Amino acid sequence: MRNRMGVELTEPEAGLVEAYERLAGVLRDHGDDLPPFARRNAAKALAVLWQVMNGLDMDPGQIYDLGA
Amino acid sequence: MPESQYWNPRHETMPREELEALQLRKLRSLLEWAGAKVPWHAERLRGAGVTPDTVRSLDDLRRVPFMTRDEWMQGQLERPPYGNVLAAPPEAAVRYHTTSGTTGRTPIRVLDSLKDWEWIAEMWCYALWGFGVRPADTVFVAFGYSTFIGFWGLHGAAEKLGCLVLAGGAMTTEQRVRQLADMGATVVASTPTYALRLAQEARKLGIDLVAGPVRRLVLSGEPAGSIPATKRLIEDQWGAKAGDTAGMTELGTIMVFECEQQPGGTHVIEDHYVEEVVDPETREPVGYGDMGERVVTSFGRGFIPVLRYRTRDLVVKVPHTVCGCGRTFDLYEGGIRGRVDDMKLVRGTNVYPRAIEAIVREHEEIDEFQVRLFTVDGIRDEIEVLVEVPDPGVDRAPLLERLAGDLAGAHEALRFGVREVESGSLPRFELKAKRVVDERTVIGGEGERRQ
Numbered sequence: 001m002r003n004r005m006g007v008e009l010t011e012p013e014a015g016l017v018e019a020y021e022r023l024a025g026v027l028r029d030h031g032d033d034l035p036p037f038a039r040r041n042a043a044k045a046l047a048v049l050w051q052v053m054n055g056l057d058m059d060p061g062q063i064y065d066l067g068a
Numbered sequence: 069m070p071e072s073q074y075w076n077p078r079h080e081t082m083p084r085e086e087l088e089a090l091q092l093r094k095l096r097s098l099l100e101w102a103g104a105k106v107p108w109h110a111e112r113l114r115g116a117g118v119t120p121d122t123v124r125s126l127d128d129l130r131r132v133p134f135m136t137r138d139e140w141m142q143g144q145l146e147r148p149p150y151g152n153v154l155a156a157p158p159e160a161a162v163r164y165h166t167t168s169g170t171t172g173r174t175p176i177r178v179l180d181s182l183k184d185w186e187w188i189a190e191m192w193c194y195a196l197w198g199f200g201v202r203p204a205d206t207v208f209v210a211f212g213y214s215t216f217i218g219f220w221g222l223h224g225a226a227e228k229l230g231c232l233v234l235a236g237g238a239m240t241t242e243q244r245v246r247q248l249a250d251m252g253a254t255v256v257a258s259t260p261t262y263a264l265r266l267a268q269e270a271r272k273l274g275i276d277l278v279a280g281p282v283r284r285l286v287l288s289g290e291p292a293g294s295i296p297a298t299k300r301l302i303e304d305q306w307g308a309k310a311g312d313t314a315g316m317t318e319l320g321t322i323m324v325f326e327c328e329q330q331p332g333g334t335h336v337i338e339d340h341y342v343e344e345v346v347d348p349e350t351r352e353p354v355g356y357g358d359m360g361e362r363v364v365t366s367f368g369r370g371f372i373p374v375l376r377y378r379t380r381d382l383v384v385k386v387p388h389t390v391c392g393c394g395r396t397f398d399l400y401e402g403g404i405r406g407r408v409d410d411m412k413l414v415r416g417t418n419v420y421p422r423a424i425e426a427i428v429r430e431h432e433e434i435d436e437f438q439v440r441l442f443t444v445d446g447i448r449d450e451i452e453v454l455v456e457v458p459d460p461g462v463d464r465a466p467l468l469e470r471l472a473g474d475l476a477g478a479h480e481a482l483r484f485g486v487r488e489v490e491s492g493s494l495p496r497f498e499l500k501a502k503r504v505v506d507e508r509t510v511i512g513g514e515g516e517r518r519q
Contacts, residue, residue, distance in 0.1 A: 007078075047186045048186050051187060057090065062101060062155075068182045
């Protein structure tokens, strides 16, 4: 996997990118189906993982619509 | 993998060309976001003919109009409480903060979401990690934890690092000293002025800080963190390394930090900001080594996009090669040198509070001081420095004479009065120190403004 600057990510870095995308996908597609504890903790986790995405130059954009 | 000395090794050691490519990419995203979500920005960008696709190099940033505090404040007045700068609905926010309001003006009000709040802490992580703070540290935060943003971000960063964090809010200075000593704090965060105040209190309590476990002082909130004499005094009184940082509520966090090498300046966190330095009058860029006003563009907080914000901070940018730490982030030599508005014109001579502090702190016998400007006979400006000398054994006359001479020598022979006042009578500060009292009835100087 390469970042948006064309740099190849390491395997563990790519693992975090996948985790972020999976988490963002769950919140985007099923956020309203989650109980409050799951939804808000997931949003908080997404806010933290966003920093990893940003630091890896994956251009994560903004996530206010996902509650983060 | 051996432990990195950098928080984000790839970014902090990126070749300049790659760093600038990253900044350009982020700049286009920021313009896209601000133009789409903030009508106020959209109108300004449209008026200047700026679209993300026409921004082809960082030089194109200069086509974006400056953003000023006055405009921000005017927006707040017209559309209270937040003005016209928000890019997300207020209900998406989890934090509300304000500027410290030390100038007596209405504070700027800001909002942050979960993600932005984490980013705010992330910027402090660059500073803490870069200054040698590690998970095993116990960090005491000497801060009031109010809506003033202050060290909130540092608190979050220290938690993120895995440190044990002691929140020193709602405590007297004595309680703070006792707690940081009792708990074996290894890192203390405070303003430079308050670091001296804490050391003074420790002496009064018979607590030997130099022999204690504190090994790092993280300073912020005042330019004094990079004034060599003040920094040396703090380091001597604590027996610890002191590192400067600087931030602003308008950004939510810090934008510069001093690394462990203590190169006499602060690195700009350039993977998250573009910092221009311009002549405050002509607004034209100034080169490395020349003093000018910081103009910041932030890629961080999305809730309030900041594009070419005129900070009024005076800085001297120097290339990253000045420091041997390996970072490719440029530095501000001497940190924040003061404010454009700080300058006082006294009988034709420019006087900066920071320069006065640098001289006063060379005289270790002086504990606290205040600069007073007043008018004599309705026309003549006078300046005097009031000092506290707590040690009764100090020979006063030569000390005061020496200080007056040093101040005059650094200010084109401008006459400074130096007067001792009772020990403990001058104000003490926990947040930003305000040591200049301007009582002049006529402020006479071109380029000078009463705050």
